[in-house]
Amino acid sequence: MTDLHTIRVTVNGTTYERTVEARMLLSDFIRHELGLTGTHVGCEHGxxxxxxxxxxxxxxxxxxxxxxxxxxHEIMTVEGLAPDPDHLHPLQEAFWEAHGLQCGFCTPGFLMTLKPFLEENPNPTEEEIRLAISGNLCRCTGYQHIIEAVKLAAEKMRK
Amino acid sequence: MKPPAFKYYAPTTVEEALALLAEHGYDAKPLAGGQSLIPTMNFRLAAPAVLVDLNRISDLSYIRAADDGGVRVGAMTRHARVERDALISARAPLVHETMPHIAHPQIRNRGTYGGSLAHADPAAELPAVTVALGGKVLARSQRGERWIPAEEFFIGLFTTVLEPDELLVEVALPPLPARTGWAFDEVARRHGDFALVGAAGVITLDDRGRCADVRLVFMGVGEGPVVAREAMNILKGEEPGEEAIRAAAEKASQADIDPIGDVHASADFRRHLAKVLARRVLTKAVERAQS
Structure with a gap:
């Protein structure tokens, strides 16, 4: 039995209407139905x-x-972060400049975690940064450069 | 990893949800924040035929002052809201202190107080804390409603006294008496991981500085929250000095718990952690009760 539902979801400012199976995960909807593959799927169990x-x-x-x-509801993915195709969001710039990524697989998750964090807490301590990203795993960087990137991003976003 | 197929309902009122639970019985599972149920479904460890999504029932999300000086929390109130709520920090400071230990910010944005209790994970924080505070939960069904003391709510691994047609709709946390201190602490491999062991302590002193009431509850050392009765008996009526607390913590780790060893920690290590955590939370609770 396939349980189908027609839904309207606004993603990065565009409203999409799709008919989906109830069991379709939001991550798969974003990637497979909308083609927004910037949202990466790692462990699929949170x-x-x-x-x-x-x-x-x-x-x-x-x-x-x-x-x-x-x-x-409204969703923002990493594709919605940059203000326009020619400019990066300060967070993205900072990750680039401070070498906050190597393979980049985890990066979209870090960026989307950090955007509201830095908006709410524009001048975080290192401890606060570490707690904020505690739910994001990175297997390349050892986190040190990510933390440097967050500090740099905070500085950029304060300006 | 994709969850198995199910029939999905998204009621907007508690009454509709109760009707669905009554109709589908054991086949149905309420979906709260989904931060435990959905991974379990992704792994196909759970395959409910029917999901009753509670996320569109806005009436279940609230934090209210209760007339008795305590606080009432709607079952669908998310952890992130509880964490930041002024009434919670004023009237249930133990809950406020515990919230940052629960998983990660992304999880706390979805996970709910009621969901955590109904899921009854033995390593979860809120069941232990709610038992420590002497809280109670309101269960509703089409047959009626009943208040269940938190201490009687958890009956085993991921098991509560809720019947299949019952929905946990509210948590009531009583007011803290005067001269009451509290503390929560846990040890996890990494912040936000499931803790190896956690402990919640609540102590009320009488006017001569002796323990009028003591509550010490562990998580992660049994099939649910474990009330450390022997340890509580040692302290009750006594002056909670360093020696008494040390004795109580020792007793708790030996007589009150029977932890299992697994890949994360041996049984002995869990006992050791329980002793250390009991000492820490009791000491802190006494300090706060005295100030």
């Missing part, structure tokens, strides 16, 4: 944080929600 998106402005793991639950 540990790695790679699939983090903003759901009504708050970071959530998109592998731990069903697409049908997003009906009528």
């Amino acid at each position: 540990v790695c944080g790679a699939c983090t998106v903003l759901f009504d402005g708050q970071p959530v793991r998109s592998c731990l929600m069903f697409a049908v639950q997003a009906d009528g």
